[in-house]
Amino acid sequence: MRLAVVVLLGLLLAPVAAEERDVVREVAERSFPSVVKLHGASGFARLPSYGTAVLVHPDGIALTARSVMLETESLRAVLHDGTRRKARIVARDDEREMVAIRIEGPGPFPHLKPIEPGEARVGQWVLSIGNAFRLADGDERPSVNLGLLAAVTRLDLRLGLSDRTVYRGRVYLTDANVNPGSAGGAMVDLDGRLLGVLGRVLESRATRTLVSHAIPIEDLAPLIDRAVKGEPHEARREERPPGRHGIRPFRFGLHRSPPAYVDRVDGGSPAAKAGLRKNDLILRVGEVTVPTIRAFLREMKRFHAGDEVVLTVKRGTTVLKLKLVLDAPRKGGER
Amino acid sequence: MRWGTVALLLLSGVAGAETRDEMRALSAALRAAVERVAPCVVTVETFGGIPVVKNLPERKDDQGRRLPSPLRRPGVSPGPGPTSGTVISSDGWIVASAFAFVDEPTTIIVTMSDGRSLPAKLFGRDLSRGVALLKVEAKGLPVPEAAPPEEIRVGQWAASVGRGLTGESPMVQIGIVSAVDRISGRAVQTDALTSPANFGGPLIDLRGRLIGVIIPLSRRGLEAAVRSYDSGIGFAVPLARITPVLSRLKAGAMLHPAYLGVGVVTGSTEEGAPVTSVLPGSPASGAGLQKGDVILEVDGEKLLTGFALLDAIGRHVAGESMRLRWRRGEETHEAEVTLVRRPEKTPKSPVEAEEDEDEKKEKDGDD
Numbered sequence: 196m197r198l199a200v201v202v203l204l205g206l207l208l209a210p211v212a213a214e215e216r217d218v219v220r221e222v223a224e225r226s227f228p229s230v231v232k233l234h235g236a237s238g239f240a241r242l243p244s245y246g247t248a249v250l251v252h253p254d255g256i257a258l259t260a261r262s263v264m265l266e267t268e269s270l271r272a273v274l275h276d277g278t279r280r281k282a283r284i285v286a287r288d289d290e291r292e293m294v295a296i297r298i299e300g301p302g303p304f305p306h307l308k309p310i311e312p313g314e315a316r317v318g319q320w321v322l323s324i325g326n327a328f329r330l331a332d333g334d335e336r337p338s339v340n341l342g343l344l345a346a347v348t349r350l351d352l353r354l355g356l357s358d359r360t361v362y363r364g365r366v367y368l369t370d371a372n373v374n375p376g377s378a379g380g381a382m383v384d385l386d387g388r389l390l391g392v393l394g395r396v397l398e399s400r401a402t403r404t405l406v407s408h409a410i411p412i413e414d415l416a417p418l419i420d421r422a423v424k425g426e427p428h429e430a431r432r433e434e435r436p437p438g439r440h441g442i443r444p445f446r447f448g449l450h451r452s453p454p455a456y457v458d459r460v461d462g463g464s465p466a467a468k469a470g471l472r473k474n475d476l477i478l479r480v481g482e483v484t485v486p487t488i489r490a491f492l493r494e495m496k497r498f499h500a501g502d503e504v505v506l507t508v509k510r511g512t513t514v515l516k517l518k519l520v521l522d523a524p525r526k527g528g529e530r
Numbered sequence: 531m532r533w534g535t536v537a538l539l540l541l542s543g544v545a546g547a548e549t550r551d552e553m554r555a556l557s558a559a560l561r562a563a564v565e566r567v568a569p570c571v572v573t574v575e576t577f578g579g580i581p582v583v584k585n586l587p588e589r590k591d592d593q594g595r596r597l598p599s600p601l602r603r604p605g606v607s608p609g610p611g612p613t614s615g616t617v618i619s620s621d622g623w624i625v626a627s628a629f630a631f632v633d634e635p636t637t638i639i640v641t642m643s644d645g646r647s648l649p650a651k652l653f654g655r656d657l658s659r660g661v662a663l664l665k666v667e668a669k670g671l672p673v674p675e676a677a678p679p680e681e682i683r684v685g686q687w688a689a690s691v692g693r694g695l696t697g698e699s700p701m702v703q704i705g706i707v708s709a710v711d712r713i714s715g716r717a718v719q720t721d722a723l724t725s726p727a728n729f730g731g732p733l734i735d736l737r738g739r740l741i742g743v744i745i746p747l748s749r750r751g752l753e754a755a756v757r758s759y760d761s762g763i764g765f766a767v768p769l770a771r772i773t774p775v776l777s778r779l780k781a782g783a784m785l786h787p788a789y790l791g792v793g794v795v796t797g798s799t800e801e802g803a804p805v806t807s808v809l810p811g812s813p814a815s816g817a818g819l820q821k822g823d824v825i826l827e828v829d830g831e832k833l834l835t836g837f838a839l840l841d842a843i844g845r846h847v848a849g850e851s852m853r854l855r856w857r858r859g860e861e862t863h864e865a866e867v868t869l870v871r872r873p874e875k876t877p878k879s880p881v882e883a884e885e886d887e888d889e890k891k892e893k894d895g896d897d
Contacts, residue, residue, distance in 0.1 A: 218550040317699050318561035320553055343557070345723075346701035368695065370703035370723045372760070385550050402611035402694065402726040404759055454577040454637065476577060478639055478647070482697070484575055484612060507647060509637060512667075514647040 218385055222322060223339045225387045228275040228305040230337050230380060231257060231298065232326045233282070235264030235271075247325040247337060247380040248272060248282075248296060249392055251412075253303035256285070256422045258392045258415060259379030261292040272298045275305070277334030286422040288429070291364065291410050293392060295422030307381060307389040312413040315367065315390055319344050323371040323407075325380025325393050337380065342371025344382075344390070349482060350399055350406065363483075366408040367391050373407035382409040391415075438500040438521025441466040442477070444488045455491035457508075465519040472510065479507035500524070556687075559736050564691055564702050566738030569643045569672040570617040571700050571731050573693040574626050574650070574664070578636030614692035614731030615640060615664060616743050618769065620671045623780070624664040625743050625772060627729035628655045629756060631662055640666050645697070654779030658787040658847045659716050659767045660745040660752070662730075663779040674732060676769045677739035682710055687736050688720045690744055690764065692728020701728060708763070713747045714844020717765035724764030726756065733766035742766030775847060788846040788869035790814050794825070794836035802826040802857070803836040812873075817865040819856060826862070827855035843869065 229250040237244030248259035257272070259265065265284055272282040278300075286295040298304065320343060327338040346368040367382065373393050380393040391409030399406050421427070441464020445456040455477040460466045477491055478484065481504060485491040498504050500523040508515050548556075615626040624640060631638075631652055640650040648666040655662045690703045705722030712719040720733055724744045733741045747765040748755035755765075775785055791812020794803040803825040808815050819825075825833060828842040829852050846852060848871040855864045 216549055218548055218553055316561065318564060318702050319557050343560075343702060343704050345703050346696045347699065348696040348701070350695060368701065385553060399611070399695065399727070402613075404725050404727070406695075476637060478575070478577065486575070486577055486611075509639065509649060512649050514639065514649065 219322065219339075219341055222383060222385055222387045223324065223336075226307060226322070226324055226381060226383050227336050229307045230324050231275070232273040232329075232331060232337065233259060233265070233270065233296075233379065234273065235262070236267035236269070237264065243329070243375050245326065245329045245376055246378055247376065247393070249324075249379065249381040249389065250298075250304050250306040251309070251389065251419055252306055252423060254423070255298035255300065255302055255304045256419065257282075257296050257298060258418065259294060259296060260392065260395050261287070261289075261294050262378070262395075265294060265296070270296070272296070273333065274298075275334065284427075285425065286418055286427050288415065288418040291414065291418075292394070293410055293415060293418060295418050297422065307383065307387070309412040309416075310384060310388045310390055315344060315347065315411065317344055317346055320385050321367075321369055321371065321390060322383050323369060323373055323377065323380060323393055323409075324383065325373070325377025327374035327377045329376050338374075338377070340371035340373075342369045344368075345370045347411075350397075350408070364414065365411055366394070367411060369407050369409065371407070373409075435499040436524055437496040438498050438502055439464065439524045440495055440498075440504070440519055440521055442471060442495075444477075444491060445474075446488065453488055455485055455488045465521050469506070469517045469519045471506070471508065471517055471519075475508040475510050477506055477508050478514070481505055556736075560687075560689055560702065560704060563689065563734055563736050563738035564700060567674050567691055567732050567734050567740065568700050570674045571643060571691055571693050572615045572617060572624060573612055573641040573697070574615045574624075574630055574730060575612045575639045575641070576630060576633065576635035576637070577639070579631075579633035611726060612694045613726055613729050614694050614744075616730060616732050616740070617671045617673055618772075620669065620673055622666040622668040622671060624650065624666065625730065625769075626662045626664055627743075627745050628657060628660045628662040629726070629729055629746050629752060631655070632752070638664065640664065641693075641697070642666075642668070642671075643693075654775075654781065654783040654785065656772070656775055656779060656785040656847060658785060658844070659771060660747055660755075661743065661767060661772055661779075663776075674734075674740040675738070677735050677737075677741050679710075679768050679770050682707060682718060682735075682741055682768075684709060688718075688722050688733050688741055689736075690720065690722040690724050690728050690731065690733050690766075692731035692744070694725075694727030694729075694731075700731070703728075705762070705764075707741065711841065712765060713749060715841040716771060716844055717745065717747055717767050718742050720764045720766060721762040722764060723760045723762070724766075725759035733764075740769060742768040743772070771845070785847040785849075786871040788843050788848050788850060789872040790839075790843050790867065790869055792819060792825075792839075794839055796836040796840070799824075799835060802833045803839040805856075809873075813867045813870055817854065817867045818863065819854075820858065823856045823858045823863075825854055825856045827853075829853050848872075 231248050233246040233248050244264045248257035250257045270282045272280050281299040282296045284294050285297045323340045331337045377393050378395040382391045389412050391411045394408045396405050441461035443459040445458035457475045460471050480494040502521050504519045506517050613630045615624040618625050638650040641647045650664040650666045653663045686707050688707045691700050693700050703723040705720050708721050709719040731744050733744050744766045746755035791809035791814040792805050793807035805823045808819050851866050851868045853866050
């Protein structure tokens with residue numbers, strides 16, 4: 196706090212140069228050339244055929260959010276000056292649902308410089324720049340929203356009607372609402388540096404509310420790297436079956452989404468070794484809250500034999516943390 | 531007050547043409563304010579219970595086409611997932627949003643700012659202000675400083691803070707105070723985003739003082755209030771509005787909005803609140819009020835409009851009394867009335883009938 200006061204006073208006493216006025220306009224103007232409008236394949240049920248991408252490399256490499264509209268030979272990027280250029284996907288980050296595209300034509304392309312890793316601060320100002328609702332055409336400027344970096348968090352996000360988890364990693368949330376079409380746009384700071392790439396409007400499974408988020412640019416560095424080197428895919432991760440925990444949750448007859456009470460613990464199983472007991476209520480798997488049996492079982496499937504999992508459980512009036520080390524599933528498997 | 535000085539400096543700046551340093555100073559002041567209140571902000575999670583928030587019909591446009599899904603998933607309304615709470619006493623009383631408990635959960639877990647998770651017990655609920663009172667077994671908890679209600683001004687900066695979606699560092703969203711004394715005098719209105727994740731959390735000023743606890747409120751019921759999350763119309767109930775009912779909430783009371791049973795002219799009037807209808811069997815009819823009377827005073831305070839009467843009723847909950855003074859012709863009458871819970875089915879007063887025709891007009895002529 197004391198440090199903050201000193202820094203603040205320093206800032207307040209600093210002389211004000213005339214050209215520093217209207218910083219938001221200045222930053223927006225400076226960032227526009229690096230934000231391109233995308234037009235792709237249409238005809239997919241209610242999904243927009245347009246989007247945004249942000250240039251991150253002088254060779255015309257831009258990042259955008261994964262979308263079916265990108266999967267076409269006729270993908271076009273509309274540059275700042277209205278020029279239409281061919282573009283194609285050159286690398287993918289399936290976990291974060293982000294892709295890198297290469298825009299054809301002579302460079303060097305304008306592009307945004309990233310912030311330093313770990314530099315983002317909750318409560319700092321951010322500008323979200325994207326072609327929301329395709330309001331901009333040709334050389335028209337995309338839409339700019341001013342807001343805060345509202346939170347840095349891991350979310351249980353899901354997309355559209357499917358119940359599948361989209362991404363569990365770190366995301367930036369913002370109170371500058373992101374709209375359809377903005378996905379792939381830029382989140383920049385007051386120096387015009389790139390904090391992250393705007394994601395699609397997603398729903399938080401926990402609160403069933405839509406959230407506006409961006410994927411931190413530092414987490415996308417490997418994607419940019421692969422795009423530059425021309426390696427489209429990540430090294431394939433070994434598919435492993437979920438590990439065994441040995442917890443049998445109590446299934447209520449009438450309840451549609453019962454909480455995860457332990458009914459039985461398999462003898463000698465990782466749960467038994469960790470000291471889990473009948474009637475314990477499982478609250479969390481790692482950091483993720485599991486309000487229902489279904490959520491608990493789904494979450495446990497993400498861990499493999501040998502993985503450590505910390506379960507937060509309520510036993511009577513106390514809350515405990517128990518560490519399980521999963522082992523290999525037995526023949527026949529687990530529920 | 532160091533931060534007060536900073537805030538003053540910031541507010542004196544020219545809006546719309548800020549320098550980088552001015553904007554940075556504002557965000558630094560905001561972060562310091564959040565840091566001050568953060569220890570008092572908790573995560574509230576519920577387990578078990580029966581979901582009662584129904585799936586809503588999908589939204590269609592005027593040609594009957596379904597609205598595009600990227601904007602809004604059809605058929606689903608926000609649910610009471612992890613939400614927030616604000617510690618109000620060092621011995622573990624916590625204010626949260628009543629919306630968090632509509633499912634009547636069997637287990638409530640509160641996670642403090644230091645990461646401790648504690649089982650919480652649900653005590654009373656004030657459904658008039660949408661507030662619920664929780665208790666955890668803890669001592670020496672930090673409590674927020676409340677901004678004095680008379681200092682809260684339309685246009686001042688306000689930030690909504692919550693822990694529904696984050697652990698360590700709370701989520702913060704900025705806006706201004708849009709109005710005071712909204713929803714019949716119950717709440718402060720803000721354009722800072724509010725959603726189920728920060729219901730129960732604090733709305734703070736730039737000194738980190740509590741303007742109020744963020745609560746979904748609407749004249750058209752809880753569902754409407756929750757559905758308008760993140761809309762730029764949010765509400766926070768000042769602690770000063772909760773304090774009068776705190777002892778009842780600690781005793782586990784379920785408090786309901788108050789009802790008098792009169793329809794009044796809500797437009798501009800020559801004096802007071804002219805009565806347009808009196809519901810038989812209501813407190814108003816019991817006190818002897820009749821159609822055509824003009825209510826002049828409530829609890830010794832002169833009424834300038836019909837709305838003032840609705841505000842006065844809104845500040846009360848069912849079971850509380852108020853003293854009314856009214857004029858009938860040349861005579862004046864006075865009576866103490868005990869307000870009741872709004873009956874399940876009330877015959878429509880002329881004012882209500884009007885409202886049905888034009889739902890968008892936020893009139894509330896009958897209370």
